[in-house]
Amino acid sequence: MNKTKLSILKFLIITFFVFCQLNAHALKDVKVAEWSFFVYAQTKNDLNNFFAKNLRDMAKVGSSDKLNVVVQWEQPKKIGTWRYKVQKGSIDLDYHTSALTGKNIAKDVIDFFKWGVAKYPAKHYALILSGHGSGPIDPSYFANRGILFDWENRTYLNNQQLVEMLDGIKRDVLGGKKLELLGLDACLMASLETDYQIKDRVEYLVASQEQEHADGWFFSEIFKDLNSKSLNASQLGYLIVDAYKRFYEKRFDWYTQSAVNISEIEILKNNLNQILIGIQNCKKLYGNSFTNVIRSARNNCAQFNVPIYVDLHSFYSELYNQLKAGKKSPSEINDGFVNYVISNEFLNNSKDVENRENLVFKDLTETPTNCLDLTSTTSSDKVELQVQDNTMSLLDEISSSIVSSEDELTLLAESSDINFKSGEIENLKNDLWVGMKAIEKIVIANTVGKNIARAKGISIYFPKSSNVDNSYMKTEFAKNTLWVQFLVDNMR
Known part of the structure; x- marks a missing residue:
């Protein structure tokens, strides 16, 4: 080797060594926070002014050594990517590029999350998707179903793209680990179908069963505790729901939010299949009389402003109680919405799902037409709000409580004259419990x-007819449960 080549080799070695040292010092300077809280806001629609209020609320607390608050804000008539670091008292533009967004929302969110993790590393990560939402159904764009509706590009994130997005985050950013907390700051997303769709990708989900008020989440209260305490994902989920309660309980009588342990959702899916098998067995014994009982339970359970969704716990409760001894026959039981009154104008609207954005997204000083007594200043009834710390396995704990706790269940509906006392009925009652x-x-x-007090945190798609939306068949839940067949067999 001649001297020239040797000199070049030495130079390259020294340069590489110096680069490694500088890079090591740079890495030491990067502080790892407890939480990085990433918010992807799609407001190229009628929510832009409301999210501007959310940003000002975030800036009341902002980031700290323990918390990174980072936002990608998709704004009307703004081209490119705009990312902001929210500080106490300021909202600082952190990154901007003229590259177009909105054509592939799943990729846009993955890129944002990947960039955020690289620049703002933390021990824990939360991703919040803020915008319009409409549950587990997503046919054509004009039906406005899915989440993150971009009115300019006429795109949105459907259920399959949500999975694609979360798979990309898990695989390419988190090294195969699940996202600790996903928040869906949008309408109608706290469903069993959504839970099941994300079960292998997310640990905890925070979302709303009902239409959300446009003012969204109470971010400043969430950030106060994140800045002062070390919290795990379940504690953060509780904190978000608690902040939501404190913000809305004196403003409205009509709101929902829940935090769900997604890791246990397979148990609930398996139990549902067991219940549906039990229903099939009972129908073989009682025929159409049992079908009427099912329809009565569905009509009397807690349902939402978009009435193709009902609360799953409430349906189980109603069906359970229909199997108790009673005086009325199923045909005599009220076929209306008995849990609360909804305006006839809304119920008679054949496009209630498509038009819902015109009913809900109003300023807090106004009275949205989809709500009851929204200007009331009285507190809502006592709400269920607690963190479960389970030491037993879920099924063992539930099974041990079936006999001892059965009398605690409030009986909400009257049932039929049919003498439901077969072994199949008892098995079904146990499965419902x-x-x-x-x-x-x-x-x-x-x-x-208080106007939707029977909602327990998880809804399900439950139309009153057997016409199941085609897009529903694409969901993982529809593919892996007996639910669609149940709807076809039992709804009119």
Whole structure:
């Protein structure tokens, strides 16, 4: 080797060594926070002014050594990517590029999360998706179903793209680990279908069963505790729900939010299948009379402003109680919405799902037409709000409580003259009881207004007809449960 080549080699070695040293010092200077709280806000719609209020609320507390608050804000008529670091008292532009966004929302969110983790590392990560939402159904764009609706690009994130997004985050950013907490700051997303769709990708989900008020979450209260305490994901989920309760309980009688332990959702899915098998067996014994009981339970359970969604716990409770001894026949039981009154104008609207954004997204000083007594200043009834610390396995704990705790269940509906005393009926009642207790354990925090007090944190798609939306068939839940067949067999 001649001297020239040797000199070049020495130079390269020295340069590499110096680079490594400088890089090591740079890494030491990067502080690892307890939490990085990433918010992806899609407001290229009618929510832009409301999210501007959310940002000002975030800036009341802002980031600290323990907390990074970082936002990607998709704003009307703004081209490119805009990312902000929220500090106490300021909202600082952190990153901007003219590259177009909105055509592939899943990729946009993955890119944001990947960038955020690289620049703002933390021990724990939360991702909040803020925008319009409409539960587990997503056919054409004009039906406005899914989440993160971009009115300019006419795109949104559907259920399959949500999975694609979370898979990308898990695989490419988190090294195969689940995202600790996903928040869906949008309408109608706290469903069993959504829970099941994300079960292998997320540990905890915070979302609303009902239409959300446009003012969204109470971020400043959440950040106060994140800045002062060391919290795990379940504690953060509880904290978010508690802040939501404190913000809305004196403003409205109509709101929901829940935090769900997604790791246990397979248990609830298996229990549902067991219940549906039990229903099939009972129908073989009692025929159409039992079908009427099912329809009565569905009509009398807690349902929402978009009435294709009902509270799953409430349906189980109603069906359980229909199997108790009673005087009325199923055909005599009220076929209306008995849990609360909804305006006839809303119920008669054949496009209630499509038009819901015109009913809900109003300023807090106004009275949205989809709510009852929204200007009331009285506190809502006592709400369920507690963190479950389970030391027993979920099924063992639930099974041990079936006999001893059965009398604690409030009987809400009258049932039929049919003498439901077969072994199949008793098995179904036990499965329903297990299902109710499972929901109560899996939902680690739940808050509701008094006009929808029976909502327990998890809803399910339950139309009153057997016409199941085609997009629903694409969900993982529909593919892996007997639910669609149940709807076809039992709804009119």
